[in-house]
Amino acid sequence: MPLDWPLYFRDNLTYGDREHPAAICCLWMKQSRLADTLSPATYSVLGNLYSKDGINYLLRNVLARPTVRAIIVCGPDLTQSGAALLHLVNDGIGEQHRVRGDPSASSGQAEYTQIEIEIPREAIDDFRANVQMIDLRGINDPAKVQEKLKELGETVPRGLFAEPRVFPRHTPAADEFPAEETGFVVRGARIVEVWVHLLAAVLAFGRRDLTAYTVQQRELLDVVATIHDEEATDFDLPAWLPLTREQLDAYYPQLLTATRPENIAYTYGERLFDFNGRDQIAAMVQDLRATRYSRRAVAALWDPARDPGSADPPCLNLLQARVRDGKLHLTAYFRSHDIFRAWLTNAFGLRKLQAEIAERVGDSMLGDLAIISQSAHVYADSWDAARQITVEHARDYLKNPRLVRDPRGSFNIRVEGFQIRVDHYSPEGNLLATFNGANARALQREIAFFTSRVDHAIYLGMELAKAELALKNGWSYTQDQELSVEVWAAGSGSSTGQLGL
Structure with missing residues (x-):
């Protein structure tokens, strides 16, 4: 039996008679509310359970010194950690060591109660069979807890219910992290810097999901990427980039001219410079020349007559230019955006287009380029390549915040x-x-x-x-x-x- 018990959170617990078979899990209640009132001779240990992950430490502590035969669960259950503990005892664990009956898992939410794989199923079953749970959730009255402790002291057996067991520590290896549902923002001076941070964000925080093409992706919704300090004549293209200057030069005409190659249904440039005979870029320039503060310099690329139901509708849907304090800012909206394969060329091309609009409007410096990606995703076949880039180069763009x-x-x-x-x-x-x-x-x-x-x-x-x-x-x-x-x-x-x- 470990001499330095409890093994975890020793300094965060309140102790009574350590040989007593009853313990108290007061969830989110202040321990002092009970500790200042209860008789120390009527319980062994008193502690909180703020998170579902804390159940792992509770299990480890009890199984390392298995003299606890009953646990009173009381106080406010703000994070449903108490409910998860009761589900563990009543329903056990299923596949991947996840607690059965956990309402957050059954409702389809991403949250679930994970029991660490290092704690064997048979040890968990020993805990379930020998440790009684008394459900007093929502009760904060020390007198009611003391009454239940008195009853347990008379009925619960003392002594070990199993041999003490200590398990290897768990090393977390998550590759998907919680984040905002929508509205993720990445800012940077240059396009490549922002792209690397975007890749890292999608790989870390993107939700795994299937697509219309039945392939896996990681996806963030409503991502705003802002570039504020890169001249359109001096793009930074490091050698490790999966994009060459020749490839970029070949892409520009698709965005910056109305030329449409044969066997191509449309190009962004065609819809910007010759959309049903209308040059939208010229109209934007004319509008900003006439009224510098105009909010009407907008170009739409979505054709409501053709694109709904189309097999290949445009991903870039809208552009808007604004002039403020002598700077021309450009905002682009993409309904769907492949961050690994397409975002870079799109960003470089849009910066070129922004510079062209600023020059044609006149008396305007290059302002921010904001790219809004409603679906910012990386497909599964690009994950390894994208991850390698972030591992090797993300640190190059981490700067002293000062x-x-x-x-x-x-x-x-x-x-x-x-x-x-x-x-x-x-x-x-x-x-x-x-x-x-x-x-x-x-x-x-x-x-x-x-x-x-x-x-x-x-x-x-x-x-x-x-x-x-x-x-x-x-x-x-x-x-x-x-x-x-x-x-x-x-x-x-x-x-x-x-x-x-």
């Missing part, structure tokens, strides 16, 4: 007197606002709204925590530098060391 422009501005953090001061600057360097506070938590709540990048927000959280430590301990704080701590050693005066924070 050095990456956040379009919502930057922040200067310093300690002044008895407060932390945060100055918010625009990207142009103009002071916008000042925030003052004595702790990091209050300040992060104020400034979080003014950040757009996750890495920037994480960076600011780290710096605010350092500033708070310095303020509370009287240390010197300088943004982007390690905390310098003055340590007094007996007989040798003071010395200065770095905390590495």
Whole structure:
């Protein structure tokens, strides 16, 4: 029997008589609500169960010291972890070690209760056969819990119900992660940078699903990719890219001219420059010349007379150009977008088209290119190649968040007197606002709204925590530098060391 029991979350549990056969799982209730009232002699251990994954640790702890013969499940079941625990005991596990009867699994949701494969089925069955569950979910009254404990103390046997067992630790190897249902955003300076991040996002967060072509894909919905700093005359095409300059040059006429090769039903360029005899790009240019702030510079590529029911309708459906502050921005909407095979050529071609429109409108610099992909997907036969690119090159595009422009501005953090001061600057360097506070938590709540990048927000959280430590301990704080701590050693005066924070 392990001497250092419990094996997991030892410091997060409340202990009574460790030999007692009854334990308490109080779900989302504060442990202190029960621990401050219950007699420690009437239970062995008291703990929370915030997530369904926590059932694995509960199993491991009980099976490592199998003296627990009854568990009271009480308190609010906010994540249905209590329901899943009861389903485990009542219904067992099915294929792939998933709990039977879990309502989230049976309703077709992606969530399910996974019991780690390292915990053998026979051990789980031992737990189910020997550990009684008392369902007091929703009950927060310590008196009712104490009443049930008294009853269990008189009826539940003591001692081991099996030999102690310790199982190998589980190493998670998930290749699909939860994410937003819609509205995934990727921003970057250059097209290749954004593409690599898009591939990584689809492979990590994309939902596995079948397509109309009966092949597997990973898919994100309503992805917005924004490129803000690449000239159309100087495209970055690294040697490892699955696209050559010759292939790109061959693609441009399909988008930038009305020419349609033989045996091709249509091209994007034909529908943009000669859609039933109308040059939509010329109309967009004319509209923006007449009214710089117009919101009517739109080109539609979907033909309602031909495309519904067509075997090969256009994936690019709409373009809109806007001029703001002397910059021409272009937005493109794709109903369906193969991120691995098509997105790159589409993006380079659209950037060329954007530059052409800006030149024809006049007095307009190249602004952002925003590509909206309603279905952003990578087909199964491209997964390995896409994954290799992200593994080998994604890190090349990870930058110090301090050095990456956040379009919502930057922040200067310093300690002044008895407060932390945060100055918010625009990207142009103009002071916008000042925030003052004595702790990091209050300040992060104020400034979080003014950040757009996750890495920037994480960076600011780290710096605010350092500033708070310095303020509370009287240390010197300088943004982007390690905390310098003055340590007094007996007989040798003071010395200065770095905390590495």
